[in-house]
Amino acid sequence: MTLPDRKSFAENISVLLEELKLAIQWNRPSILLAICKSKSGQIKAENDLKNKLQQLGISVIKIEVSGRSPFIFQQILNLSNRDKIVFFISNINWGGGPDGKDTYRNLNMDREILVENHIKAVFWLTRTEALNLPAYAPDFWAFRHQVVEFATSRTGGRIKLPAGLLIWHGQNINEVSENVKERIATYKRFLMELPNGPEALSSRVELLYTIGYLYWILGDTTKALELFESGIDLVHRSELSIIRTWLMNGIAILYYEKGEYRRADGIYRDLIVQNQGDGILRINLGTTLCTLGKNFDAISESKKAVNLSTTEARVWNRQGWIYTAAGKLDEAVPIFKRAIELAPTSSVFYESLAICYYMLGLTDESVSQIRIACKYAGDQLFFTELYEEAFHGKSEKSLGLLRAALISGKISEADIRRNFNAQIMFGGSLFEGSSY
Numbered sequence: 001m002t003l004p005d006r007k008s009f010a011e012n013i014s015v016l017l018e019e020l021k022l023a024i025q026w027n028r029p030s031i032l033l034a035i036c037k038s039k040s041g042q043i044k045a046e047n048d049l050k051n052k053l054q055q056l057g058i059s060v061i062k063i064e065v066s067g068r069s070p071f072i073f074q075q076i077l078n079l080s081n082r083d084k085i086v087f088f089i090s091n092i093n094w095g096g097g098p099d100g101k102d103t104y105r106n107l108n109m110d111r112e113i114l115v116e117n118h119i120k121a122v123f124w125l126t127r128t129e130a131l132n133l134p135a136y137a138p139d140f141w142a143f144r145h146q147v148v149e150f151a152t153s154r155t156g157g158r159i160k161l162p163a164g165l166l167i168w169h170g171q172n173i174n175e176v177s178e179n180v181k182e183r184i185a186t187y188k189r190f191l192m193e194l195p196n197g198p199e200a201l202s203s204r205v206e207l208l209y210t211i212g213y214l215y216w217i218l219g220d221t222t223k224a225l226e227l228f229e230s231g232i233d234l235v236h237r238s239e240l241s242i243i244r245t246w247l248m249n250g251i252a253i254l255y256y257e258k259g260e261y262r263r264a265d266g267i268y269r270d271l272i273v274q275n276q277g278d279g280i281l282r283i284n285l286g287t288t289l290c291t292l293g294k295n296f297d298a299i300s301e302s303k304k305a306v307n308l309s310t311t312e313a314r315v316w317n318r319q320g321w322i323y324t325a326a327g328k329l330d331e332a333v334p335i336f337k338r339a340i341e342l343a344p345t346s347s348v349f350y351e352s353l354a355i356c357y358y359m360l361g362l363t364d365e366s367v368s369q370i371r372i373a374c375k376y377a378g379d380q381l382f383f384t385e386l387y388e389e390a391f392h393g394k395s396e397k398s399l400g401l402l403r404a405a406l407i408s409g410k411i412s413e414a415d416i417r418r419n420f421n422a423q424i425m426f427g428g429s430l431f432e433g434s435s436y
Contacts, residue, residue, distance in 0.1 A: 012148040013045065016122060017052050019146050020086055023120045024058060027083060030120045035130045035149040038327055042124050043361075045150055046088055049122070053086055062088045066364060070095035070102040073113045082119065090124040091362060093132065093330050104136035111140040128330045160291050161325055163257035164420035167280045167314055169246040171213050180214050180414055187211045205231045205243050212250060217414045221254050228254070245275055249284065256288060264288050279309030283318045295326035313343035317352055321424070329360050347376040347384060351421045358391050366391045382411060383422050390425060399426055 016032055023030035036042035050060045061079070063072050072089055079085065095103025114121065125133065130149075134141040191207045194200040212227035228247045235244040252267040268285035275281055286301035302319040309315040316339040323332035336353040343349055350373035357366035370388045377384040382405065386398040402422070405411045416422060 009045070009048075009150060012150055013048050013052070015146065015148050016049055020053065020058070020120055020122075021056065023118075024084060027118055029115045029118050029145075031114055031143055031145050032122045033125055033130065033133070033144055033147040034122055035125045035127060035147070037127055037150065041150050042090070046124060050088070057084065059085045060088055061085055062090070064361060064363075065089070065091040065095050065103050066362060067094060067096035067100075068364070070097065071106045072103065073106065073110050076119060076121075077113070077117065082117065085120070087119065087121040088124060089121055091360065092123065093126065093129045094360075094362060094365075101132075101136050104132065104140075107140040108137035111137075111143050115143065126330060128328075161287050161321055162420045162423035163253060164418055164423060165287055165318055165321055166253045166256060166284045167318065168213060168253065169249055169280060170209075172314070180217050184211055184214050184218075187214070201234060202240060202243070205234050205240060205247075208234075209243060209246055209250065212247075216250070216254065217418060219413055219417060221257060225251065225254050241274075245271055245278070245281070249281065252284065252288075256291075261288055261292050265292065277308055279305040279307075279312060279315050282308065283315045283322075286322050287318060290322045290325050298322050299326060299328075311342055313339040313346065313349060316342065317349055320352060320356065321420075324356055324359065329356060332356050333360075345376050347373040347378070347380060348421060350376070351384060351387060354387060354391070355421060355425050358387075363391055380419070383419055387421070387425060395426075402426065 012034070016034065019030055019032060022028075034042075034045060036045060046062075053060055063075055065072060069075070076082070076087060092103045092107070093100065095101065095106070097105075113119070130147075187207055187210055191204065191211070194204050194207070208227045208231040212224040212231070215221075215224040215227065228250045231247045232244065232251075235241075235247070248267055248271055252264040252271075255261075255267070256264040265285065265288045268281055268288060271281050272278070272285065282301050283305035286298045286305060288298075289295075289301060290298035299322060302322045305315050306312075306319055316335055320332045320335040320339065323329070323335060333353065333356055336349065336356055339349040340346075340353060350369050354366045354369035354373065357363075357369060367388060370384060370391065373384050374381060374388075386402055389395075389398040389401075402411075406413065406416065
């Protein structure tokens with residue numbers, strides 16, 4: 001399929017608007033395809049076109065396809081007075097059926113309904129949907145009247161994934177218990193009680209790593225880096241090469257969080273030379289590459305990572321976020337689902353899938369997943385409930401409640417630091433007024 005030449009945003013809106021105005025004037029059908037590379041871009045284009053149509057007295061009705069409502073024609077025909085209505089149709093890739101393609105088949109078989117009933121419709125498509133359409137609905141594709149493609153803004157090409165997504169060896173960020181400061185004090189006592197001989201070297205280095213990790217949770221990256229570097233200085237025997245890898249991974253995470261992505265990238269590349277089979281290093285490298293804007297390489301590394309860690313839910317989850325950040329939301333969904341299959345009682349993976357659905361504009365699906373997450377959220381239920389509020393269009397309220405909870409001490413900065421879903425959901429505004 002050949003996609004149209006890209007015009008400016010305003011030119012594309014003008015093309016769609018003029019076509020719809022003529023269709024209304026002459027009471028003829030109009031099947032328009034608008035291809036958007038991001039959900040945010042689609043929402044912006046939808047809102048702009050909707051406002052211009054409404055100024056002309058033309059109504060807009062949105063139809064979002066889902067597995068529960070894959071057949072759009074009945075929804076359209078149930079409405080009377082369609083002459084001055086423009087239908088905005090989206091999410092056709094989520095039409096249900098064993099292969100998810102029921103809506104494509106519906107469009108292909110009953111395409112004449114649109115023409116015979118003089119329907120005016122804009123089909124808002126992802127690039128994947130635009131490529132699927134002539135393959136799965138070739139006859140409908142032939143019926144189209146106009147195709148426009150909205151280009152991605154040049155300034156919006158890079159997405160910074162939060163440092164909380166980077167995986168630590170031997171630690172699970174979602175299972176850190178409360179009282180982090182008390183745990184640090186306990187481990188420091190253990191460290192002081194160790195003998196100075198070589199027989200305790202391994203235990204000493206492992207304690208330095210664990211204490212450094214806990215300092216990272218608290219946000220003290222300076223202390224964490226100091227401890228990791230102390231551990232590196234002690235590691236000089238080949239049998240301690242594994243813990244050295246853990247320490248260097250920790251150092252790379254700290255550099256990543258400081259915004260020194262190229263430095264983190266260099267560390268991961270060096271580590272992988274000696275650790276070809278380490279899926280954690282590869283998924284962390286993929287995350288770093290994604291933040292550097294190297295999406296193709298990031299996805300390639302993420303594929304290697306899941307092949308090396310086929311049963312590690314965290315690695316699959318991170319691959320899902322790499323695909324999401326690269327703009328491949330449709331492809332991210334089955335990846336997030338795989339993480340859930342591997343860890344069906346972990347709320348964090350349901351949350352990730354719910355947020356991805358939300359980014360796709362699939363509100364019902366996002367709410368459904370977040371309600372499952374609530375069953376397993378435990379002491380993280382506060383965050384899970386906030387997501388549901390945001391899914392219902394109350395993002396500002398959710399953000400306000402989150403900030404209030406932080407100020408009151410109901411949650412700590414450590415809680416936020418290890419909750420990458422919250423950071424992705426609410427973005428940089430989450431930390432306004434905090435020490436981050």
